[in-house]
Amino acid sequence: xxxxxxxxxxxxxxxxxxxxxxxxxxxxxxxxxxxxxxxxxxxxxxxxxxxxxxxxxxxxxxxxxxxxxxxxxxxxxxxxxxxxxxxxxxxxxxxxxxxxxxxxxxxxxxxxxxxxxxxxxxxxxxxxxxxxxxxxxxxxxxxxxxxxxxxxxxxxxxxxxxxxxxxxxxxxxxxxxxxxxxxxxxxxxxxxxxxxxxxxxxxxxxxxxxxxxxxxxxxxxxxxxxxxxxxxxxxxxxxxxxxxxxxxxxxxxxxxxxxxxxxxxxxxxxxxxxxxxxxxxxxxxxxxxxxxxxxxxxxxxx
Amino acid sequence: xxxxxxxxxxxxxxxxxxxxxxxxxxxxxxxxxxxxxxxxxxxxxxxxxxxxxxxxxxxxxxxxxxxxxxxxxxxxxxxxxxxxxxxxxxxxxxx
Amino acid sequence: xxxxxxxxxxxxxxxxxxxxxxxxxxxxxxxxxxxxxxxxxxxxxxxxxxxxxxxxxxxxxxxxxxxxxxxxxxxxxxxxxxxxxxxxxxxxxxxxxxxxxxxxxxxxxxxxxxxxxxxxxxxxxxxxxxxxxxxxxxxxxxxxxxxxxxxxxxxxxxxxxxxxxxxxxxxxxxxxxxxxxxxxxxxxxxxxxxxxxxxxxxxxxxxxxxxxxxxxxxxxxxxxxxxxxxxxxxxxxxxxxxxxxxxxxxxxxxxxxxxxxxxxxxxxxxxxxxxxxxxxxxxxxxxxxxxxxxxxxxxxxxxxxxxxxxxxxxxxxxxxxxxxxxxxxxxxxxxxxxxxxxxxxxxxxxxxxxxxxxxxxxxxxxxxxxxxxxxxxxxxxxxxxxxxxxxxxx
Ligand SMILES: Cc1ncc(C[n+]2csc(CCOP(=O)(O)OP(=O)(O)O)c2C)c(N)n1
Ligand code: SF4
Ligand code: SF4
Ligand SMILES: [Mg+2]
Numbered sequence: 001x002x003x004x005x006x007x008x009x010x011x012x013x014x015x016x017x018x019x020x021x022x023x024x025x026x027x028x029x030x031x032x033x034x035x036x037x038x039x040x041x042x043x044x045x046x047x048x049x050x051x052x053x054x055x056x057x058x059x060x061x062x063x064x065x066x067x068x069x070x071x072x073x074x075x076x077x078x079x080x081x082x083x084x085x086x087x088x089x090x091x092x093x094x095x096x097x098x099x100x101x102x103x104x105x106x107x108x109x110x111x112x113x114x115x116x117x118x119x120x121x122x123x124x125x126x127x128x129x130x131x132x133x134x135x136x137x138x139x140x141x142x143x144x145x146x147x148x149x150x151x152x153x154x155x156x157x158x159x160x161x162x163x164x165x166x167x168x169x170x171x172x173x174x175x176x177x178x179x180x181x182x183x184x185x186x187x188x189x190x191x192x193x194x195x196x197x198x199x200x201x202x203x204x205x206x207x208x209x210x211x212x213x214x215x216x217x218x219x220x221x222x223x224x225x226x227x228x229x230x231x232x233x234x235x236x237x238x239x240x241x242x243x244x245x246x247x248x249x250x251x252x253x254x255x256x257x258x259x260x261x262x263x264x265x266x267x268x269x270x271x272x273x274x275x276x277x278x279x280x281x282x283x284x285x286x287x288x289x290x291x292x293x294x295x296x297x298x299x300x301x302x
Numbered sequence: 303x304x305x306x307x308x309x310x311x312x313x314x315x316x317x318x319x320x321x322x323x324x325x326x327x328x329x330x331x332x333x334x335x336x337x338x339x340x341x342x343x344x345x346x347x348x349x350x351x352x353x354x355x356x357x358x359x360x361x362x363x364x365x366x367x368x369x370x371x372x373x374x375x376x377x378x379x380x381x382x383x384x385x386x387x388x389x390x391x392x393x394x395x396x397x
Numbered sequence: 398x399x400x401x402x403x404x405x406x407x408x409x410x411x412x413x414x415x416x417x418x419x420x421x422x423x424x425x426x427x428x429x430x431x432x433x434x435x436x437x438x439x440x441x442x443x444x445x446x447x448x449x450x451x452x453x454x455x456x457x458x459x460x461x462x463x464x465x466x467x468x469x470x471x472x473x474x475x476x477x478x479x480x481x482x483x484x485x486x487x488x489x490x491x492x493x494x495x496x497x498x499x500x501x502x503x504x505x506x507x508x509x510x511x512x513x514x515x516x517x518x519x520x521x522x523x524x525x526x527x528x529x530x531x532x533x534x535x536x537x538x539x540x541x542x543x544x545x546x547x548x549x550x551x552x553x554x555x556x557x558x559x560x561x562x563x564x565x566x567x568x569x570x571x572x573x574x575x576x577x578x579x580x581x582x583x584x585x586x587x588x589x590x591x592x593x594x595x596x597x598x599x600x601x602x603x604x605x606x607x608x609x610x611x612x613x614x615x616x617x618x619x620x621x622x623x624x625x626x627x628x629x630x631x632x633x634x635x636x637x638x639x640x641x642x643x644x645x646x647x648x649x650x651x652x653x654x655x656x657x658x659x660x661x662x663x664x665x666x667x668x669x670x671x672x673x674x675x676x677x678x679x680x681x682x683x684x685x686x687x688x689x690x691x692x693x694x695x696x697x698x699x700x701x702x703x704x705x706x707x708x709x710x711x712x713x714x715x716x717x718x719x720x721x722x723x724x725x726x727x728x729x730x731x732x733x734x735x736x737x738x739x740x741x742x743x744x745x746x747x748x749x750x751x752x753x754x755x756x757x758x759x760x761x762x763x764x765x766x767x768x769x770x771x772x773x774x775x776x777x778x779x780x781x782x783x784x785x786x787x788x789x790x791x
Binding site: 041042043044046053054057058059060062064065066067068069070071072074075077078079080081082083085086087088089090092093095096098100117118120121124125 | 422423425449450451453454455456457459460461463464465466467468469470471472473475489490493592594599600601602604605606607608609610611612615
């Protein structure tokens with residue numbers, strides 16, 4: 001059942017406890033909270049090592065009201081698969097009776113870089129898991145180092161002069177595995193996101209959701225702007241919201257008039273050094289134009 | 303002397319935990335600005351509830367009415383609720 | 398008592414047969430010589446419906462052990478097996494498995510590590526896993542591999558233990574050599590290791606968090622807890638061996654001495670090399686020489702007390718290491734034996750023999766030579782050389 005209103009989403013019980021140690025305004029917390037709300041009680045969460053994991057499971061407390069497992073940095077997909085496969089076997093053998101949804105919440109590093117092999121294995125095997133990558137575009141937990149998902153031009157502690165390559169196309173990789181379902185998400189379009197999570201889970205998987213996650217510290221912005229920035233990523237065409245199902249890719253949020261990428265970049269300290277470099281801005285704009293062409297977004301509003 | 307931390311054999315095997323953060327970590331102490339809702343103008347649209355990252359805003363229903371409540375034990379003062387409130391009825395007030 | 402005739406099986410096939418009888422729910426594994434025939438056979442059992450398990454064909458050993466860990470965390474009985482590079486790739490996750498107290502069972506067909514790449518037996522793969530917190534059993538024959546694997550599940554799942562267990566068999570030498578193996582009836586295995594839902598599991602009806610972050614004020618205590626569990630597990634390991642003896646007529650002990658009663662010199666070893674040493678002892682005893690040997694059946698937890706009681710009155714001890722510990726003064730097994738001696742205030746002269754690396758044969762003549770060296774130490778009371786590299790050219 002799609003979420004027709006914000007109220008219908010709000011009324012779902014919460015399975016993410018306050019008192020966690022994520023930064024004020026953290027986008028990962030918003031994602032974890034919405035995902036657990038949608039996934040519901042009969043869900044098991046797996047996360048690789050990263051900000052979300054360390055900040056929500058500081059012993060002796062946990063923010064997860066559903067069963068939760070963290071094993072290591074590079075194996076969340078394998079870990080989630082193991083649980084799902086075990087559940088399947090135990091149910092078939094009548095050793096237990098009730099099934100559970102398996103949802104991974106992985107950082108971009110744990111997904112696009114060190115965990116890519118394990119993810120590829122799980123997707124290729126057709127494991128019935130939902131893998132959600134919360135993409136804050138760097139290794140935040142270890143202090144903002146670049147990852148394969150860091151966008152062109154962004155400052156990180158290991159790309160002090162600005163990232164020189166474009167971010168990896170994670171969605172392209174997921175779709176190349178012929179997953180059951182794949183989608184992009186942004187918290188600024190929370191009903192769209194919630195519906196995608198519900199669809200991903202109900203289709204059984206393997207499904208993959210790539211969710212942009214502004215990070216106040218790493219992206220250097222005022223914490224109150226997390227949703228604004230998530231919205232601008234979509235409005236500028238840098239983060240088209242679409243889904244892939246049965247081989248067809250479909251835009252879920254139309255952007256008839258795009259904003260220039262500078263509207264998004266200028267709010268973030270990580271792009272400060274390129275804001276007065278027109279040739280750098282042009283590169284990012286042309287990257288956005290490329291995405292717009294590919295996914296059918298409108299022209300940049302003058 | 304009061305023993306504050308558990309002995310090794312008092313901890314559950316496998317470093318398993320079941321205690322919720324909301325029971326022991328009152329993150330409200332992090333806050334420098336405090337969101338204050340003008341309930342008379344609140345439309346109860348719930349956007350603030352949905353976007354709070356903690357989450358620490360909820361709808362409290364009494365028999366006749368419902369009311370948006372912020373749990374200041376946990377509010378870190380990020381300001382997202384105030385920013386996203388469509389009718390701008392949340393003020394961030396310095397503590 | 399047993400009505401069944403022995404069947405000709407390799408170590409690997411004997412282990413696969415045990416898994417078929419053990420009501421395993423999930424197997425996750427990746428091919429590597431010399432372990433591969435275990436998982437090939439298990440695949441057949443699954444395909445033929447002889448084993449009701451889900452076999453995960455993962456993309457690496459790292460994922461194999463990760464999936465086994467997590468399947469165990471869901472309450473399933475799991476199995477994986479590997480060798481050499483595969484075991485090294487698992488290394489990181491092995492620590493986590495024991496710390497989370499999950500009863501994963503793994504068969505290791507011991508093989509050398511690269512470089513150079515070499516597919517034959519030594520203990521180079523297992524020695525870097527000494528400190529991962531797993532119970533580590535060693536088998537000397539296909540029969541023992543079969544028996545130990547059955548014992549392994551009962552040990553791992555014991556409520557007093559709750560630790561992962563590795564069963565080590567020497568690659569190629571044991572994994573691929575056929576010998577007569579006595580098998581238990583399926584029903585005997587089932588009642589020796591009854592399937593139970595593991596209590597520490599991920600279940601939405603009773604949510605818990607596994608794999609939390611530990612600040613310094615908790616880390617020490619939790620690591621101590623699992624280390625202590627490993628040390629204490631020796632009681633259960635011995636008990637299970639005893640009980641297994643009752644149903645099968647076969648038991649092995651944590652250390653297996655041969656002709657040690659009145660021995661002046663003793664050679665200690667692990668794995669298949671022990672067979673050669675035992676044969677040599679038999680031969681030398683016929684000539685009237687007072688030699689003995691101990692085969693170490695349990696490497697972790699190290700059977701300190703059992704070992705010490707056997708070398709009380711010995712004049713010289715030799716320890717065979719089938720792996721290097723580069724940069725250390727001695728080999729890994731020697732290290733443990735001499736620690737045991739030191740802690741019990743015994744000063745028996747000890748000599749370390751490095752032998753059988755990368756599948757190099759160790760012949761009886763070489764074992765005799767080791768005993769010669771030990772006898773010289775026993776006679777003179779002086780250790781001239783504390784390390785020998787058996788068969789090394791140059
Ligand atoms: C094998 C391994 N290598 C490196 C690390 C150190 N490490 C922990 S978390 C992390 C970065 C996590 O980045 P990401 O996956 O993007 O998650 P984020 O912290 O940004 O949420 C790194 C490098 C580790 N834990 N394990
Ligand atoms: S200021 Fe931030 S933490 Fe506090 S109630 Fe508002 S959204 Fe939640
Ligand atoms: S967002 Fe504003 S109007 Fe809507 S419920 Fe919250 S305080 Fe009330
Ligand atoms: Mg990241």
